[in-house]
Amino acid sequence: MLNGEKKLARPLRWAMVGGGRLSQVGYKHRSGALHDNTAFQLVAGAFDIDADRGRDFGVHLGLDADRCYADYRELFSRERQHEEGIEVVTIATPNGTHYEITKAALEAGLHVICEKPLFFTSQQAREVKALAAQKNRIVGVTYGYSGHPMLLQMRQMIASGEIGEVRMVDMRYTHGFSASDSADKFEAQKWRVDPAVAGPSFVLGDLSTHTFYISQLVLPELKLQSLLCDRQSFIASRAPLEDNAMVMMRYHGGAVGRMWTSSVDAGSMNAQQIRVIGSKASLQWCDWLPNELRYEVQNQPSQLLHHGMAYLDQAALAEDRLGALHTEGLTDAWANIYLRCALAIDAKNRGDETALANLIYPDIDAGLEGVRWVENCVRSADSGAIWVNYE
Template sequence: MINGAKLTAAPIRWAMVGGGQGSQIGYIHRSAALRDNVFQLVAGAFDIDPQRGRDFGTSLGVEPARCYADYQTLFAEEAKRPDGIQAVSIATPNGTHFAICKAALLAGLHVVCEKPLCFTTAEAEELQTLAASRGKIVGVTYGYAGHQLIEQARQMIAAGELGEIRIVNMQFAHGFHSAAVEEANPATRWRVDPKLAGPSYVLGDVGTHPLYLSEVMLPALKVQKLMCSRQSFVASRAPLEDNAFTLMQYHGGAMGFVWSSAVNAGSMHGQKIRVIGSKASLEWWDERPNQLSFEVQGRPAQVLERGMDYLHPAALHDDRIGSGHPEGLFEAWSNLYYRFALAMDASDRDDQAALAAIRYPDIHAGVEGVRWVENCVRSADAGGVWVDYQ
């Protein structure tokens, strides 16, 4: 159980690129990173407007001299300081991720990056190679994977409680963009601009989240081929999709399905994953994150509650407040950030055994997210045909 005890010898000196005034995701990063005293925010390039970024940074308690105009200056100036930053989080539009992440790794920094890492698998693999050569950690913010019942599902599946895995049914289908909200909201507009968002909208923005949950729960399941159909129901978003259906065949014969959508009118969030085996099924819904449905064929359905003693020890390890009290997205993100910190600390100490024991969305998860989107776009643009997974 996480109880605030010291996890590393000292907090990691940390900066942010982006995540400035009005950025919801920036606040989530800071809240998660600072909760367990594993990171200390000491610098940043928070905004494309230097003065606005400096004003915001100082409001967070960062020294004015360490609120920089851009990420290049941030990395160069911090490298000159004996107390310079050790890690950086990237919370900027998609089109900037590759350049900033590469520059950070070249500057000898650990990285936490919003997904997608970049636009192409080739770029993602370049970052993977660079991170390995520099001995640096790259974490990707698949925040929902920090919920403790995702770990519970992983352990139950590994123990064979579901039997042979047959079907993985996934969705992240909300309704908040069922109309052209980007026309009046610049913070949303970049998401439907191919120059800034990349080759897809909802496939990369929401679809990769339940996909990563499936990778956590089912690490041995690998995609063999897929077929994708994508639509732009709000016509002005074309060529980017606001809805997509992806059918996948895994090595070994299991099947998977992902519904990615921003036009599921009336849906608040709509992220669910259901894993179906020959004996039983599991289902988790992020709007009810404290419960995991477990349904054994021929028996009454069960609901497993977070924080209870009957859960696997690996799931209880991420518990923060005991059973009964609800936990949510901030706790899940905090669980990822403390794991990022432990991984960075182990890497800096060259403790490979400790590093291998830490599960977190790493550079490999980032590469696979980009690869999946790239294959989905390739299938959809060829008319929704089956393509071998590359």
């Protein structure tokens, strides 16, 4: 069980690019990184495209005004000259800026934790992967709920054969907050429906990459062979970007899957779910009941496994924070992602490749796969919703 004790010799000196006062995700990053106050210390940032507003925000977070910079270039340049400059940076900016900022951070010798989707193309992701290896640095990706301990329980049960041979994977991530075009008037939404800034997709990149990574987390041996994607722009002004998509998948070995992702699921508050069906049983997890894992064995009563209970696998118990009596949620999941990234950075800094290889966290390969997922979905949809080989 995690109880806030430090796992690193000292906190990593940390900065943010983006995530300012008007950001939807900035507080989630800070809540995750600073949850235990032992792995990261926020010391600098370039929080806003408006330099004055960003500086004012940083000061209200408790930072020195002279370490609240106008942009990422100034942040990286001046922090390199600082006696105790930053070691890691979070990039919480619109999609179209991730590639250039991540490259600049790595060139400056920094570890990176970046929002998803990582980049526009898998070629960009491969370039950055090579650069990170050259610079001996870590690139992590923040796939929200993937840090929840019950997903590690799901992973262990599948690996130990408790559901039998995997046959089907059923996924969804939907909400209704973009059911009308009025949502596109808000600053936090405008860029998400602008192809120049958001990239080749809206909900495929913004939502389904979260759930796709969860499927990789719980099913690390299952590899995609082909897929068919049909996407729609129910709000016509969003075209060519989709606000709804259905994806059918075939995996190597014979398993099949499907994903529904949507921001026009009217009335839905936030529905993310994965159900893995095997030859003997099924496992189901959803984000509106994140502390429970439904285990359904054919011809037996359904079971609800609860977080923090002694009957769970040690992998799940090791990352539990509150115990079975109290609920764990998104903030705790983000905290686990950030802690895993901190441990990866520490292992990389120490040259401990064995420890690094044994860590389960959303790394550059997970980011690359998220980009590949979107690329292949867009290619299928734009070719007339046809089956395409997963490239």
